Amino acid sequence: MEVKERFYNYIEELQDSITAALEKEDGKARFREDLWQRDEGGGGRTRVIENGRVFEKGGVNISAVHGPLPKSMQQYFKVGDVDFFACGLSLVLHPVNPMVPTVHANWRYFEMYDKAGIIVDQWFGGGQDLTPYYLFEEDAAHFHAVCRAACDAHDPAFYPEYKKKCDSYFWNHHRGEARGIGGLFFDYLKSNSDRSIEDWEAFVTGVGNSFLQAYIPIVQNRKELAYEPMHREWQEIRRxxxxxxxxxxxxxxxxxxxxxxxxxxxxxxxxxTVQWRYDHHPTEGSPEAALIKVLKSPREWA
Structure with missing residues (x-):
């Protein structure tokens, strides 16, 4: 079986396991599924959860698309007239309770072909990251410890490298702050003298398999905590x-x-639901200000 077929089978199964676990945790809402096709080639399976007891909105989507690479993306990748295949799973979860963090994850695979159909480039990418509204340091430590363990199973050098890349990538340059407290981010994982594309596949699937272990315990610890309208207001500002x-x-x-x-x-x-407040700043010494301090200067957690 080719890499792309094997990886697509993997994300199909991963989508099933993640959505089942999230439905169980929510206890009320169920995922709505949409199957869709792309005119140029390929399609996907979108699953969205809304108005739950725990999750206000979220999606766990898979797709596999292919065809001629558009001109704009040819310029981006600095290639000529090539075809492509891309597949991946992407998820985002926005909880109701402001004490529960938003989470994002993505695991993907990409191929490019010349006009004879021969692969001229291929790589894996992805990661997972946490965006809290109120900072519980033990949650950040847990999430990063799971990320580190998933990396260490393949190479102890991976976690510090991909944690640093995550802090750099999920950075709102125009705000001078991180989107959240990070996790892992990696891209262009290609076959080289040290690792085959199958080695990278094993690493990426290992990270994907760690997601529920990284996030669900945090949800369980925070979803029943009391909160006030002011906490929701801050959540919407940070959203x-x-x-x-x-x-x-x-x-x-x-x-x-x-x-x-x-x-x-x-x-x-x-x-x-989102708010944009003009020139908003949290009160000095508040839990909200404590979060901003960490977002301005990313920390080591694991």
């Missing part, structure tokens, strides 16, 4: 920063929009 990153900086959103992806699936990452 605005999340939207800013996804629409201004995120490469995955850009790729989807420029390859005629399904717009509802691409933008499912956006939260349902």
């Amino acid at each position: 605005g920063r999340y939207v800013e990153f996804n629409l201004v900086h995120d490469k995955g959103t850009l790729f989807g929009l420029k390859t005629n992806g399904r717009i509802e699936s691409i933008l499912m990452s956006l939260p349902p």
Whole structure:
């Protein structure tokens, strides 16, 4: 079986296991499923949960698309007239309770072909990251410890490298702050003298398999905590920063929009309720200010 077929089978199964676990944790809402096709080639399976007891909105989507690489993306990748195949799983979860963090994850595989159909490039990418509204240091430590363990199973050098890349990538440059408290981010994992594409596949699937262990215990610890309207207000203000990153900086959103992806699936990452307050600053010494301090200067957690 080819890498692309094997990896697509993997993300199909991973989508099933993640959505089942999230439905169990929510206890009320169920995922709605949409199957869609892309005119140029390929399609996907979108699953969205809304108005749950735990999750206000979330999506766990898989797709596999192919065809001629659009001109805009040829310029981005600095290639000529080539064809491509891309598949992956992307998820975002926005909880109701402000004490529960938003989470994002993505695991993907990409191939390029010349006009004879021969692979001229292939790579894996992905990661997982946490965006809290109120900082519980033990949650951050747990999430990063699971990320580190998934990396250490393959190479102890991976975690510090991909944690640093995550801090750099999920950075709102126009705000001078991180989107959240990070996790892992990796891209262009290609076959080389040290590792085959199958080695990278084993690493990426290992990270994907760690997701539920990284996130579900945090949800369980925080979902019943009491909160006030002021906490929800802060959550919505911070969600605005999340939207800013996804629409201004995120490469995955850009790729989807420029390859005629399904717009509802691409933008499912956006939260349902958001606020933008003019020149808003939290009160000095408050829990909200403590979060901002960490976002301005990323820390080591594991």
